[in-house]
Structure formats: C-alpha cells, structure tokens
Amino acid sequence: MESLNPGGTGKDRAAWNMIRTAEQQGRLPLPQTGTVIVDNHDLLLHPSLKQRRQQPKQQRYNASSDEDGSTTMETKLDEMIIQAMERSRTGGMVVEGTSGSTGIALATLCACRGHACLVILPDDQAIEKQTILRSLGAVVMQVPTASISNPYHYVNLARKAANLARDEYNVPAVFMDQFENEANFDMHYRTTGPELWRQLAGKIDAFVMSSGTGGTIAGVATFLKQVQPNIRIVLVDPPGSSLYHKVEHGVAYAPQQQERTLRKHRYDTIAEGIGLDRITQNFQLGLDGIDAAIRVSDQEAVDMAHWILTTEGLWIGSSSAMNLVGAIRTALDMPVGSHVVTMICDGGQRHATRFWDPTFIEKWGLQWPQQGCIPECIQSIV
Incomplete structure (x- = not known):
C-alpha cells in the first residue's frame, strides 16, 4: 500500500533519496535547522536573477522568437525560475520533469526542506495533479506531450531549466532526473x-x-x-x-x-x-x-x-x-x-x-x- 505514504505514492521513497543525496553531495544547500526563515527573498537571489525579476513581466515575454520557438521557451523558463526562487528558503531549487506523482513527492519534501520546486508536467495528466502540486508550493509548467527525442519533451525542458538556473543565475539547481538517477533504484x-x-x-x-x-x-x-x-x-x-x-x-x-x-x-x-x-x-x-x-x-x-x-x-x-x-x-x-x-x-x-x-x-x-x-x-x- 504505497498509496499510504505521506505524499500518497511510492515515489516518496525515491524523492527522499534523490534530494538527500543531492544535499549530501553539496549540489543542494543543506537546510539550516533552528534558524529564523528570512522573509526577504532578495537575499537568496543572484543579482542577475533579481534584475530579471524587476523587469515588467510583459517585457520579459517580448523577446524575439527563433523559428523553432527556442527563445520564447527560454523566456518562459526564466519566468518559472524566478517564480520558483521567490519561494526558496535555502537558495536551492529542485527541478523535475514528471507525469505528476514524483513531482508531488518532491514538492512535499521541498516544502519541509526549504528548497524551491519547479515541475515540468506533460499536458495529458489529470488536472488534480496540477492542483496538488500548486497547493504544495511548487511552480508548475505544463507542456504538450512529445517524444523524448524532442527538445520540448517535459524531461528535456526540466534539464534545460536546471542548467539555465545554474549557469545563468548561479542558483544551486538540481535536475532530479528520476528516470536515470540511480538514487531511485538504490532506495x-x-x-x-x-x-x-x-x-x-x-x-x-x-x-x-x-x-x-x-x-x-x-x-x-x-x-x-x-x-x-x-x-x-x-x-x-x-x-x-x-x-x-x-x-x-x-x-x-x-x-x-x-x-x-x-x-x-x-x-x-x-x-x-x-x-x-x-x-x-x-x-x-x-x-x-x-x-x-x-x-x-x-x-x-x-x-x-x-x-x-x-x-x-x-x-x-x-x-x-x-x-x-x-x-x-x-x-x-x-x-x-x-x-x-x-x-x-x-x-x-x-x-x-x-x-x-x-x-x-x-x-x-x-x-x-x-x-x-x-x-x-x-x-x-x-
């Protein structure tokens, strides 16, 4: 009865091990216990991310689009990263491409560990999963279903979002990569x-x-x-x-x-x-x-x-x-x-x-x- 886990599925096990492994390896900040949570999230944002957040939303989305739409997608990922990091209490961010259950498990754990949680979700999942994810504090980006070879597949976009946050904004962002992450099997x-x-x-x-x-x-x-x-x-x-x-x-x-x-x-x-x-x-x-x-x-x-x-x-x-x-x-x-x-x-x-x-x-x-x-x-x- 894995449905009786706190997050409602067996994905709780893998999510717990993936997050803890990332923390132990130094890829995610360790939560500071016994300290007061700072309300001013500006203290946790990289300067370039603060600058992006200060731009009017319309201006952020007005970037010219390449023929394949890549610039537009990167702009949208920027917006998702900003939204997610405004909720981070550690300065770290967990990113995952998921059909829902792993995202819910990650969001549940991020809520107590203090990390931001960004979930890229395919559009063929029940609406209940989106509602749960948002209720748990995750930022959700829904995208059309696609083949894994497509750069806009939800897993590929999650990887791209984590790389963007890490490389452009110096955010300790980790793509959980549940399909390939051996911490899943190990748990x-x-x-x-x-x-x-x-x-x-x-x-x-x-x-x-x-x-x-x-x-x-x-x-x-x-x-x-x-x-x-x-x-x-x-x-x-x-x-x-x-x-x-x-x-x-x-x-x-x-x-x-x-x-x-x-x-x-x-x-x-x-x-x-x-x-x-x-x-x-x-x-x-x-x-x-x-x-x-x-x-x-x-x-x-x-x-x-x-x-x-x-x-x-x-x-x-x-x-x-x-x-x-x-x-x-x-x-x-x-x-x-x-x-x-x-x-x-x-x-x-x-x-x-x-x-x-x-x-x-x-x-x-x-x-x-x-x-x-x-x-x-x-x-x-x-």
Missing part, C-alpha cells in the same frame, strides 16, 4: 525490497508490478533475486509501451510506435505514470532479474478498478489497477498456496477527471463498467 533496493521480505517472512513466490522510471521494479527485483533466486519477477505493461517486448523478446518496440496509429508520443494508454518508449538506467539495472512480462489492456484496468472498489473498498489509480490484473494473472499460473506481491501505487483521488470519469473513459472507446462487472482475469475463478 528501493535498500528499503522496499527488504521491507517486503521482512513483512512476509520470506514467503514471496512472485513480485508483479508495472514500470514508470523502472526504479521500483528494478530495485525490488534485484534485492529479492539475491535473497531468493527462484522468486518470479513479472513486469506489467500498458498498451503502447516498449518494455513488454524488451523483456519478452529483447527489443524495445511496440506496434503503437508507428506514427500512423500513435495517439500519444510516449505511449498509447489511459494509464498515467507507467509504460515507456525507451530503456532507462534505473530499469536497465534490474532488467536481468525480470523473468516475464504481461500486457494489460486499458479496459482490464478500468474493470479491475471498479471491481476492487466494490469488493475491497479500495479506490485506486490506473497503474495500481494494472498491477492487480497482472498479479492475478500471474497467480493463476502458479501452484496453489503461492504468495504473489504487487503494489497499490496511488489512490483514485488523483484520477477523478480521467480514469474515474465515465465521459473520459467512453471517449477513449472503452466501456464504463456496469454494476456487478467482473474483470476478465477473475471470471474463470468466481
């Missing part, structure tokens, strides 16, 4: 895996879950395989993601990557925060320990979410629903008495306007479950 290897092993007294026969950055499944898989090599590790993958074929066939490809059929540049699913069109460093670290992959459809996830709400009283998000489908399908292929573990990544509160909205579901060509609907993976055993 799950050192804490999540051992917790599961300890709590279940070593009675784990399979671990099943989806992958976003890859840090959780890779870290947990690596630990579990070390203590018990026979544990089966199964990846759950949504439509359009390349990871299924990477695990099953050794090639990172999905049919939806054909430009004619691709709905979204990243992947083709209603699930948020999981599935990917590339192999991240975090996922690569645990790839050898993943034994199999299961493709779960959007309709299966929707049906499972409604079924688990009516049978267990759990209001879950899209990735959690896919995890449950994968866990049940894995369990049905294992001996009676096997112990199968999966993750409830987050709650349905963050998905009310998408995954839990009948109009949205039907626009995607899916069916809103009727009362008494039983997911296909369970029909054979009820």
Whole structure:
C-alpha cells in the first residue's frame, strides 16, 4: 500500500533519496535547522536573477522568437525560475520533469526542506495533479506531450531549466532526473525490497508490478533475486509501451510506435505514470532479474478498478489497477498456496477527471463498467 505514504505514492521513497543525496553531495544547500526563515527573498537571489525579476513581466515575454520557438521557451523558463526562487528558503531549487506523482513527492519534501520546486508536467495528466502540486508550493509548467527525442519533451525542458538556473543565475539547481538517477533504484533496493521480505517472512513466490522510471521494479527485483533466486519477477505493461517486448523478446518496440496509429508520443494508454518508449538506467539495472512480462489492456484496468472498489473498498489509480490484473494473472499460473506481491501505487483521488470519469473513459472507446462487472482475469475463478 504505497498509496499510504505521506505524499500518497511510492515515489516518496525515491524523492527522499534523490534530494538527500543531492544535499549530501553539496549540489543542494543543506537546510539550516533552528534558524529564523528570512522573509526577504532578495537575499537568496543572484543579482542577475533579481534584475530579471524587476523587469515588467510583459517585457520579459517580448523577446524575439527563433523559428523553432527556442527563445520564447527560454523566456518562459526564466519566468518559472524566478517564480520558483521567490519561494526558496535555502537558495536551492529542485527541478523535475514528471507525469505528476514524483513531482508531488518532491514538492512535499521541498516544502519541509526549504528548497524551491519547479515541475515540468506533460499536458495529458489529470488536472488534480496540477492542483496538488500548486497547493504544495511548487511552480508548475505544463507542456504538450512529445517524444523524448524532442527538445520540448517535459524531461528535456526540466534539464534545460536546471542548467539555465545554474549557469545563468548561479542558483544551486538540481535536475532530479528520476528516470536515470540511480538514487531511485538504490532506495528501493535498500528499503522496499527488504521491507517486503521482512513483512512476509520470506514467503514471496512472485513480485508483479508495472514500470514508470523502472526504479521500483528494478530495485525490488534485484534485492529479492539475491535473497531468493527462484522468486518470479513479472513486469506489467500498458498498451503502447516498449518494455513488454524488451523483456519478452529483447527489443524495445511496440506496434503503437508507428506514427500512423500513435495517439500519444510516449505511449498509447489511459494509464498515467507507467509504460515507456525507451530503456532507462534505473530499469536497465534490474532488467536481468525480470523473468516475464504481461500486457494489460486499458479496459482490464478500468474493470479491475471498479471491481476492487466494490469488493475491497479500495479506490485506486490506473497503474495500481494494472498491477492487480497482472498479479492475478500471474497467480493463476502458479501452484496453489503461492504468495504473489504487487503494489497499490496511488489512490483514485488523483484520477477523478480521467480514469474515474465515465465521459473520459467512453471517449477513449472503452466501456464504463456496469454494476456487478467482473474483470476478465477473475471470471474463470468466481
């Protein structure tokens, strides 16, 4: 039940380790405990950043635009950096490109550590995530979805913003880079895996879950395989993601990557925060320990979410629903008495306007479950 973490998801673990690692390495200022917080944020701003802030906002946005729009984008990033740094109590800033959950975890921690938090968010995420981020004090910049090869992909823009703040304004700004930052994998290897092993007294026969950055499944898989090599590790993958074929066939490809059929540049699913069109460093670290992959459809996830709400009283998000489908399908292929573990990544509160909205579901060509609907993976055993 990673949804019960303070920030509401399992991303709290990775966010905590990434921030603490950056502080220990001197890339972020260490919070000063026992001191009075200074209200005059001018004391924390680099002179060139102060000068930019003093310009009328309209003047900041009037910079001429290159043909590719790069000057305009840099001007917008300037504005976001200024807004974020006005909220910093340490003079440091955390920057991340995220589909929401990691940003929320970072924003929660930045609120107590005192760092500014700037989040670059793709525009295909539930509006609830933006609202939460802003409530936590983060500055949010929403951008259109794009391929990772596009310079305007949300991750690439986050990296650019951190570099701009650091190079132009001398701000201790850190791009968290959750997809490639090994502090993500490390946290799950050192804490999540051992917790599961300890709590279940070593009675784990399979671990099943989806992958976003890859840090959780890779870290947990690596630990579990070390203590018990026979544990089966199964990846759950949504439509359009390349990871299924990477695990099953050794090639990172999905049919939806054909430009004619691709709905979204990243992947083709209603699930948020999981599935990917590339192999991240975090996922690569645990790839050898993943034994199999299961493709779960959007309709299966929707049906499972409604079924688990009516049978267990759990209001879950899209990735959690896919995890449950994968866990049940894995369990049905294992001996009676096997112990199968999966993750409830987050709650349905963050998905009310998408995954839990009948109009949205039907626009995607899916069916809103009727009362008494039983997911296909369970029909054979009820």
